[in-house]
Amino acid sequence: MTGEEAIGRRERIARLRDCMLERMPEISAERARLLTESYKETDGAPMVIRRAKALEKILSNISVLILPDELIVGSQGAHPRTAQIFPEYCVSWLKRELDGDPYNFWERPGDRFSISRETIRQLKEIIPYWEGRTNEDRVMSLLPESVKRAREIDAIHWGGHVAAGDGHLIVDYEAVINEGLDGIRARAERALEGLDLTDPEDLRKRPFLTAVPIALKAAVEFARRYAAEARRMADREMDPRRKRELQEIASTCERVPASPATTFREALQSVWFTQLILQIESNGHSVSLGRFDQYMYPFYRRDVERGILTYERALELVQCFYVKLFSVVKLRGWNHTRYVAGHPVFQNITIGGQTARGDDAVNEVTYICLDAMAETKLTQPSLSARWWPGSPARYRKRCAEVIRLGLGQPALFNDEVIVPSLVARGVTLEDASNYAAVGCVEIGVPAKWGYCPSGRCHFNMGKVLELALNNGRDRRTGIQLCPGNGDLASFKSFDEVMEAWRIQAEYYLKQHIIFDNLNELTKEELVADVFCSALLQDCIGRGKTIHQGGAVYDFIAGQQCGTANVADSLAAIKKLVFEERVITGTELARALETNFEGPDGERVRQLLLNKAPKFGNDDDYVDLIARDAFGFYVEKVNTYKTVKYGRGPTGGMWQASTSTVSANVPSGLAVGATPDGRKAGDPLAEGCSPAQGRGTSLGPGSRPERPAGRGEVRRQAPQHNGLGGPAPEPEALPFVAFDRRRTGENDRRREGFLRTQGLAHPIQRGLRGHAEGCDEQPVEV
Amino acid sequence: MAFSRVQGVVFNIQRYSIHDGPGIRTLVFVKGCPLRCGWCCNPESQRREPELGYMRSRCIGCRRCIDSCGRGALVFEGDGLRILRERCDACGRCAVACAAGALEVFGRTVTVEEVMDEVRRDTPFYGSGGGLTVSGGEPFSQPDFTAALLAAAKEEGLTTAVETSGCAPWEAISPALGSLGLVLYDLKHADPDRHREGTGASNELILENLGKLAAGGRARIRLRVPLIPRFNADPNSLAAMARVARDMGMTEVDLLPYHLLGTSKYKSLDREYPWAGVERLTDREIEEMRRPFESAGLGTRIGG
Numbered sequence A: 001m002t003g004e005e006a007i008g009r010r011e012r013i014a015r016l017r018d019c020m021l022e023r024m025p026e027i028s029a030e031r032a033r034l035l036t037e038s039y040k041e042t043d044g045a046p047m048v049i050r051r052a053k054a055l056e057k058i059l060s061n062i063s064v065l066i067l068p069d070e071l072i073v074g075s076q077g078a079h080p081r082t083a084q085i086f087p088e089y090c091v092s093w094l095k096r097e098l099d100g101d102p103y104n105f106w107e108r109p110g111d112r113f114s115i116s117r118e119t120i121r122q123l124k125e126i127i128p129y130w131e132g133r134t135n136e137d138r139v140m141s142l143l144p145e146s147v148k149r150a151r152e153i154d155a156i157h158w159g160g161h162v163a164a165g166d167g168h169l170i171v172d173y174e175a176v177i178n179e180g181l182d183g184i185r186a187r188a189e190r191a192l193e194g195l196d197l198t199d200p201e202d203l204r205k206r207p208f209l210t211a212v213p214i215a216l217k218a219a220v221e222f223a224r225r226y227a228a229e230a231r232r233m234a235d236r237e238m239d240p241r242r243k244r245e246l247q248e249i250a251s252t253c254e255r256v257p258a259s260p261a262t263t264f265r266e267a268l269q270s271v272w273f274t275q276l277i278l279q280i281e282s283n284g285h286s287v288s289l290g291r292f293d294q295y296m297y298p299f300y301r302r303d304v305e306r307g308i309l310t311y312e313r314a315l316e317l318v319q320c321f322y323v324k325l326f327s328v329v330k331l332r333g334w335n336h337t338r339y340v341a342g343h344p345v346f347q348n349i350t351i352g353g354q355t356a357r358g359d360d361a362v363n364e365v366t367y368i369c370l371d372a373m374a375e376t377k378l379t380q381p382s383l384s385a386r387w388w389p390g391s392p393a394r395y396r397k398r399c400a401e402v403i404r405l406g407l408g409q410p411a412l413f414n415d416e417v418i419v420p421s422l423v424a425r426g427v428t429l430e431d432a433s434n435y436a437a438v439g440c441v442e443i444g445v446p447a448k449w450g451y452c453p454s455g456r457c458h459f460n461m462g463k464v465l466e467l468a469l470n471n472g473r474d475r476r477t478g479i480q481l482c483p484g485n486g487d488l489a490s491f492k493s494f495d496e497v498m499e500a501w502r503i504q505a506e507y508y509l510k511q512h513i514i515f516d517n518l519n520e521l522t523k524e525e526l527v528a529d530v531f532c533s534a535l536l537q538d539c540i541g542r543g544k545t546i547h548q549g550g551a552v553y554d555f556i557a558g559q560q561c562g563t564a565n566v567a568d569s570l571a572a573i574k575k576l577v578f579e580e581r582v583i584t585g586t587e588l589a590r591a592l593e594t595n596f597e598g599p600d601g602e603r604v605r606q607l608l609l610n611k612a613p614k615f616g617n618d619d620d621y622v623d624l625i626a627r628d629a630f631g632f633y634v635e636k637v638n639t640y641k642t643v644k645y646g647r648g649p650t651g652g653m654w655q656a657s658t659s660t661v662s663a664n665v666p667s668g669l670a671v672g673a674t675p676d677g678r679k680a681g682d683p684l685a686e687g688c689s690p691a692q693g694r695g696t697s698l699g700p701g702s703r704p705e706r707p708a709g710r711g712e713v714r715r716q717a718p719q720h721n722g723l724g725g726p727a728p729e730p731e732a733l734p735f736v737a738f739d740r741r742r743t744g745e746n747d748r749r750r751e752g753f754l755r756t757q758g759l760a761h762p763i764q765r766g767l768r769g770h771a772e773g774c775d776e777q778p779v780e781v
Numbered sequence B: 001m002a003f004s005r006v007q008g009v010v011f012n013i014q015r016y017s018i019h020d021g022p023g024i025r026t027l028v029f030v031k032g033c034p035l036r037c038g039w040c041c042n043p044e045s046q047r048r049e050p051e052l053g054y055m056r057s058r059c060i061g062c063r064r065c066i067d068s069c070g071r072g073a074l075v076f077e078g079d080g081l082r083i084l085r086e087r088c089d090a091c092g093r094c095a096v097a098c099a100a101g102a103l104e105v106f107g108r109t110v111t112v113e114e115v116m117d118e119v120r121r122d123t124p125f126y127g128s129g130g131g132l133t134v135s136g137g138e139p140f141s142q143p144d145f146t147a148a149l150l151a152a153a154k155e156e157g158l159t160t161a162v163e164t165s166g167c168a169p170w171e172a173i174s175p176a177l178g179s180l181g182l183v184l185y186d187l188k189h190a191d192p193d194r195h196r197e198g199t200g201a202s203n204e205l206i207l208e209n210l211g212k213l214a215a216g217g218r219a220r221i222r223l224r225v226p227l228i229p230r231f232n233a234d235p236n237s238l239a240a241m242a243r244v245a246r247d248m249g250m251t252e253v254d255l256l257p258y259h260l261l262g263t264s265k266y267k268s269l270d271r272e273y274p275w276a277g278v279e280r281l282t283d284r285e286i287e288e289m290r291r292p293f294e295s296a297g298l299g300t301r302i303g304g
């Protein structure tokens, strides 16, 4: 590595960064217009074919953009950060927001976008075609009244997953770079030829297998358009150095992703094209990159051995790739944006951990990923570092150093917990050892695991609690969907309170499942992702899209917030009303109704805040209540089938999740005062973190060391002595000490959560350098 | 175990500390200190007896505390409470009655076993480096308790440390040495008179003990110098301390910049903060203060 090379690299990356950051992301009508034209042309054909043809039309006509200094190319549109529109999912919010309701895109309180007059005109022109045909319209027309009303009172909420694609998966990047899209296409064509068309089962597979080659060819053609553009630019380029770079871009894009990559650079470009096309095909977020250091390393090593690549050069390429990942933005409706604020797209790269044979997996590309993160300093991609007892000291140290930079990266994932719990769910040991992070907190097996968002419905635990304490009646709207067993004034014992919780939790959980399964069914019918499905095992083999059950593994989960509020509230009721009797149920009910504004209200609130234990401080009294309350939800949710059940994948069942992103803020708006001393409208607690400001005596293990749900965001900060001492050494990161001892059955205090976790999905969200699992701060709402 | 029932007065137990010794540690703060350093950020640590603190900012003026006190030690004046300290025996009834958590008794009597129950909660996280640190106050102002606590921790395989001012009779210190891995030893001033002015006691005993500890060679010593403006944060004082450190055979010192965290605690105890109004050091000044030590051939660590 020469100093000059490093300087050149830093300057290039700084310019690319500036280019991405200097302007607001821009909305484009290109995709929406091309999609609409294509849909009109293919009316009546099977939907998978229509989807493949639409993708073909988009990829053949969408703007190509090669920016100065870029080495890895491919853009969502003509602007460095273009947001395309996906009208097939939903146009209702688009229609409103194009008219400035509630905000013009460029005037939003957060996540702003610019948009031209012409784009507004074009979008308005196509909206009428989509009205009544979108996924949202279909879902809404089929929804039972109970689900609609559950939403009206905000016990459940949905937005993103009706109005957008699913995302949340890791496609088979290894196949893309080692087999090439042409190779995968050949596999699909062989499968198509091999069908026995007299067998109705095979006949059913035919449309999908016909659609796959269309989509894959379109992807290859898209890359060739970039090759042509690069050639054209090279011919005109005066700077000989840039001319060479453009020529190299051209020859790279001529080869990949069609053919197997032959160099590190080709592999990287191939991965990026794949990632980009997935983003253009659908707007689901959290499309993640899996074990990037593992599938890239063979190319790195070969190139270094051949003398055509250095660490420094590879770092530059990976940084260029990171900038491209950062260019991915999504336009979401404002109402949904509030739940996932900060333009998050959660493209996660996983590094480290162990190989399927149980050896340590760290290699030079692992360090390149960490160095690129430390130097590029952008909010995308997300980096997740797998951790196990065999992780080398250099790796641990480098991770700690990067965490110390305060970027919130990398997140740490504990192999020792995750691998066995995946195996317990029917995943093979080999696949489990190969797990990777998806999105912000989910776990999947790369190339084999279907869409796994832990964020379908938002299940508002705070609201459900409020209903439970008020005989099932919503105080705000007066709606009573599920009559309970009494209210705070009438409960005779704490058992009755828990019973009330179970009644409401079960009822609203059912509404969440009904809604989500309905949405799954309409998506299967209306918005199949052909390109994405072609790249996931074993869709081609089974002749099915992911929605139809093509994936090897398939589990999905909802999303919830307010666990800590529920636990704290129940503990306060148990202790202060039923045990110490310092306040009656009637008094408490009055204080809640008046939002603690009555004459004695503030004293009651202080009592609730200070005289009852709070979740997250390693206090059994309340932690075991949390286990019982949340455990009930976990246990119930695990009994429901998803629409893929029995159609091929291992799994096909619902799971629990403690993922929140920023949903705790808007979800809190609809929830009145709660018995934990929280005032009406205040945010609920995030994930499985203690409620805001209440984790006062955190020990390193003061929350469950294994997750209570499918996604866990763990907030953790060591006690600081206030003297401005040095940042922790890696050995002080508690995660280092997460091992089987900690989960030992002899530890009574842990037992409860372990039991719950036995039913839940295996996620261990590790220590993050900052508070939440997403990369940007929620906006104030 | 014989030592498990030994009692002491503790005012705080802090888990997951990463600055007071190696690895992840649990800090046990014992109450009582022979010194009265004007900059002390834990005034509640100074007296041995439990005492009542009142956090005016948390008080909502409900006056329930007044009725709960059987000794008539509380009166409401203006917008807040006044504690008639001569009547109060820190029984804590008022703190129980106060919904707002505005009243708190600092200090409770606990047994070694009770402390160890708390310490054991984090056993899996201590690893090979972490463990127990006894801090204060002055740990050796309660010598039996401190020695018993350290012995109990050592017996369970934890690393042990104390943070001490060194201001205690040698007979109070020596019984603990068999169970002590690391001594974080404060050096506040090299000059006996200046030391007396700032802390209320001369440094002779402290230096003598340090010499014995260093000569004994049993426990590892880390010397810590608090950087206190208007007291020792000047080149001459620092250079003199550097000489002491070198003479004691140290190779490295920790420099702990003074901070203002104690202010509100003084108020809660109706005490004056002697160092009120003293500005904290800037980063640049702190950097400068490494120099006298480094020219004496000592390594320096800020914080630590």
Ligand code: SF4
Binding pocket: B058, B059, B060, B061, B062, B063, B064, B065, B066, B081, B097, B098, B099, B100, B101, B102, B103
């Ligand atoms: S009980 Fe607490 S809040 Fe009420 S007056 Fe006394 S100190 Fe203030």
Ligand code: SF4
Binding pocket: B052, B068, B069, B070, B071, B072, B073, B074, B083, B087, B088, B089, B090, B091, B092, B093, B094, B095
């Ligand atoms: S601690 Fe006891 S004596 Fe002192 S004020 Fe409170 S109740 Fe009265």
